[in-house]
Amino acid sequence: MDLLIFDVIGKMAHFRKYYTNSSSLSYYFPPRTALTGLIAGIIGMQRDTYYEIFSSNKTRIAISIKTPLRKIIQTVNYVWAEIPDELNLSKGQHTQIPVEIVIPDSFEENIRYRVFFSHEDRKILDKVCFVVKDQKFVYPPYLGISEFTAKIEFVDYVNSIHEEHGKTTLDSILNIKYLDNGALEPSYDSLYIKEMTPFEFDKERNLINSPAYFIVEVKSGKITVQLNKPYYKVLHRKGEENILFME
Amino acid sequence: MLEAVKKIGELSLKERKESFAFSLIEEGIDFGSEENKKYILTLNFDLQEEKIHLDFEEIDYKKLQKYLWIGNAKSNNPQDRLTTNNVSYLLYQTIPNLYHNLKEGDLKDKLQSILEKFFLKLGQKSVYLLNLEKIEGSNIKVEEILQNFPHDFKKVKDFVEKIYEKEFYEILKNKDLSNNDFSLYSVKIDGLAPSELQEYIDYIEEKLIGEPFEDSSFEGTCYVCGKKTLITADTTKLPDKYYITKLVTFASGLDKKGFSKNFAICKDCYKELMAGSSYIRNNLSQRLAGRDLYLIPSIMFSPKEDYTLKDIVGVSKSSFNAIKSFEGKLEFQNTIEKNLVNYTKYKEIGSYSNINLLFFEKNQSAFKIKKLIKDIPLRRLDEIRKAQNDTQNITKKLFGESASRWFFISLDQIYYLIPVRIDKKSKRAVDYKKMLDLYEDLFVGRKINKNFLINEFLELFQVYRFEKFAQFNILKPKDSDIEMVFAILKTNFLLKMFSLLHILNGGEKMIEGVDDLPLREEIKNYWKEMNFSEQEAALFLLGYLIGEVGNKQRTGESNKKPILEKINYQGMNLKRIILLSNEIFEKLDQYKVRDFNEVNFAIMKRFMDKNISNWSISDSENVYWILSGYAFNTYKVITSKKEEKNEQ
Numbered sequence: 001m002d003l004l005i006f007d008v009i010g011k012m013a014h015f016r017k018y019y020t021n022s023s024s025l026s027y028y029f030p031p032r033t034a035l036t037g038l039i040a041g042i043i044g045m046q047r048d049t050y051y052e053i054f055s056s057n058k059t060r061i062a063i064s065i066k067t068p069l070r071k072i073i074q075t076v077n078y079v080w081a082e083i084p085d086e087l088n089l090s091k092g093q094h095t096q097i098p099v100e101i102v103i104p105d106s107f108e109e110n111i112r113y114r115v116f117f118s119h120e121d122r123k124i125l126d127k128v129c130f131v132v133k134d135q136k137f138v139y140p141p142y143l144g145i146s147e148f149t150a151k152i153e154f155v156d157y158v159n160s161i162h163e164e165h166g167k168t169t170l171d172s173i174l175n176i177k178y179l180d181n182g183a184l185e186p187s188y189d190s191l192y193i194k195e196m197t198p199f200e201f202d203k204e205r206n207l208i209n210s211p212a213y214f215i216v217e218v219k220s221g222k223i224t225v226q227l228n229k230p231y232y233k234v235l236h237r238k239g240e241e242n243i244l245f246m247e
Numbered sequence: 248m249l250e251a252v253k254k255i256g257e258l259s260l261k262e263r264k265e266s267f268a269f270s271l272i273e274e275g276i277d278f279g280s281e282e283n284k285k286y287i288l289t290l291n292f293d294l295q296e297e298k299i300h301l302d303f304e305e306i307d308y309k310k311l312q313k314y315l316w317i318g319n320a321k322s323n324n325p326q327d328r329l330t331t332n333n334v335s336y337l338l339y340q341t342i343p344n345l346y347h348n349l350k351e352g353d354l355k356d357k358l359q360s361i362l363e364k365f366f367l368k369l370g371q372k373s374v375y376l377l378n379l380e381k382i383e384g385s386n387i388k389v390e391e392i393l394q395n396f397p398h399d400f401k402k403v404k405d406f407v408e409k410i411y412e413k414e415f416y417e418i419l420k421n422k423d424l425s426n427n428d429f430s431l432y433s434v435k436i437d438g439l440a441p442s443e444l445q446e447y448i449d450y451i452e453e454k455l456i457g458e459p460f461e462d463s464s465f466e467g468t469c470y471v472c473g474k475k476t477l478i479t480a481d482t483t484k485l486p487d488k489y490y491i492t493k494l495v496t497f498a499s500g501l502d503k504k505g506f507s508k509n510f511a512i513c514k515d516c517y518k519e520l521m522a523g524s525s526y527i528r529n530n531l532s533q534r535l536a537g538r539d540l541y542l543i544p545s546i547m548f549s550p551k552e553d554y555t556l557k558d559i560v561g562v563s564k565s566s567f568n569a570i571k572s573f574e575g576k577l578e579f580q581n582t583i584e585k586n587l588v589n590y591t592k593y594k595e596i597g598s599y600s601n602i603n604l605l606f607f608e609k610n611q612s613a614f615k616i617k618k619l620i621k622d623i624p625l626r627r628l629d630e631i632r633k634a635q636n637d638t639q640n641i642t643k644k645l646f647g648e649s650a651s652r653w654f655f656i657s658l659d660q661i662y663y664l665i666p667v668r669i670d671k672k673s674k675r676a677v678d679y680k681k682m683l684d685l686y687e688d689l690f691v692g693r694k695i696n697k698n699f700l701i702n703e704f705l706e707l708f709q710v711y712r713f714e715k716f717a718q719f720n721i722l723k724p725k726d727s728d729i730e731m732v733f734a735i736l737k738t739n740f741l742l743k744m745f746s747l748l749h750i751l752n753g754g755e756k757m758i759e760g761v762d763d764l765p766l767r768e769e770i771k772n773y774w775k776e777m778n779f780s781e782q783e784a785a786l787f788l789l790g791y792l793i794g795e796v797g798n799k800q801r802t803g804e805s806n807k808k809p810i811l812e813k814i815n816y817q818g819m820n821l822k823r824i825i826l827l828s829n830e831i832f833e834k835l836d837q838y839k840v841r842d843f844n845e846v847n848f849a850i851m852k853r854f855m856d857k858n859i860s861n862w863s864i865s866d867s868e869n870v871y872w873i874l875s876g877y878a879f880n881t882y883k884v885i886t887s888k889k890e891e892k893n894e895q
Contacts, residue, residue: 019249021497023489179730191691193622196250205508209474
């Protein structure tokens, strides 16, 4: 399997949990739906046109967190509009929304997510690889909301990954269904968070499949675990990582 | 978080095995006290006698169920609940609204009779008003009161609340009752309470769950459980509104129809979320740092055994309360640590469950999340509890058994060691975020910046020293000087606790050979327990000497300690510290305490001179450790005086 690896880097991020809005909470990582949106954007696909192209049976995506993360809440003034006509601020009102923002644990650093991307359509994979390498983004990348612009850095393009079994330390986030009870090894310095995220939309942007439960470790990004399915060892220019795709 | 709320709702519905409406019982009502009990007043409509009998019963949880108290209708919805905490609703709104909304049936017929027999139909818009003359024992002349009945429909509410309600209270007065005795008001129909009226229960359930599905449901995938079934995007009936559909700005495609693509749920999940929210509100509400908080247990993995919701909630609450307050710690020791069955359960549940702390602010129906600390493993609470206990043991060793309670560093206590500015008008904390961030760092084990803490502590000491209590979360004590001493020592122990938890940034190498120093044992013990570096110890000793002078000053004519004015709470650099140490030497002479302190002074000077070229402590921290030494000395003097008194 050919795999494109790139980093998405930014100072702040907000990936709104879909069941919150008037107080907007955020995931620690971009859910699969947000990642496909980001990739579709950089290669110039229009809003709501790419859901089938990046469906889970054609696309494999994994993500790992490369910097310790934390969250803060800031209150933001939003436009008050009950109908579209009021979007021009004609009501003269605003509403204050607490927004949870993901930031790096250390202010000197940036947030860095590593994305592992593969697609059955060679043309799409090549196109994404081209824009990432040449930094020729059609729509600029951002971390969840357009105010939080991001940089993308090419890491590597690998032609093969190795299937492995047994106990491991994963670098990516993990779908909880691949985990048996008690198979997650806690350590003194680990902080595991379980998140329920949407997984995939149909072409009308309606949810298909159940929301998925993922486990993420937000201090080191590493999860020591005994899995009930094989994982993948990826060797790339910056090292070796054990990953599971979001599927 | 949503999945945790749903799980709690699911277990709560499964375990209660009764109509869904009963899982929405609101317990947050004033039950009164032993001396001043609160009651529920019922208007019993006797259709045969055509009389309203007033009855009352003491409020307890069973009565809340009997009268099906689930709160008033929210926001601007018409009031239709037979049990309310606002009697004016029963005087004109509830019965007509309920009658209007009910399907054909026995209850609707009875309500029609009630409207005909007990209500007056007034005005052009046919407002129904309870005929107070129908109340047994009433000598009210309604006709006279109604002379003031407004022609303008918009003013009816005012009339009922300001005039008519008072007349109702007059009737109570004649029966030696007062409206202050009642927390709730309800209705009986021919002696039947709301929980005995099946049509009413069905109506409430339908109203809360059915309505969102009536017009706006569609086939799709539920955003919570993933089932393909009938779902709705109308989430207006969900309590705790952190998700709203009122503003188009939140909708997909900036079109309200787009909400169906954002978040839509099935009937089962709707019920479970409502039941879960209600359970959390009733059973898991807490206060911490002057803020409202829900403690929401969540299950990371499926448990090996079938524990009940009560088990899971019990364990989560006990573990949290054990670190929240000294009383909670004692209860934890008694109910869990000393009980093998409970302890086994605690360990088992603790191995797969977490807690979420949701800090929020509620203003009418608006619900704003202030902080969510997610997925705290119960083992982390164990670690915190252990660090608290270890710190308490140190305080016991240093200051004795009786003092250890005062120095117990609970979560509640921490709030009073970080000064939080209070808005004078609203009385609400303004800069509360730093406090919630600090709790988060503690719960998730993130490093805390020591300089941040030291600066906060210095601000706290200024609150005491300059009596700035009105602006902060610190209550004015009887003796500010003495309370400041306690506060300083508590901050020492807070630092100690954080260092035991390995969450404190910074820290110097501790002094070698403390035991060989010719100092009082109590000082050496303090240094050893608190892991002082030489620089910290030098400053501590300087503060100790300031304490010596201060004690002399206070025992003189004045009750004040002018020596404390030499300390600048904004911070002091090394140059000023050296000047201060020279001044102190003179003062020791002046107040004739040099003889007892020559060794102290010499060691202070030795440590200071040794480190002078590589002084690494910040200006603020310099002051902090001086004050720590001062507090230690003063505390010892206060307690020895008390002991002397006791001995006499």
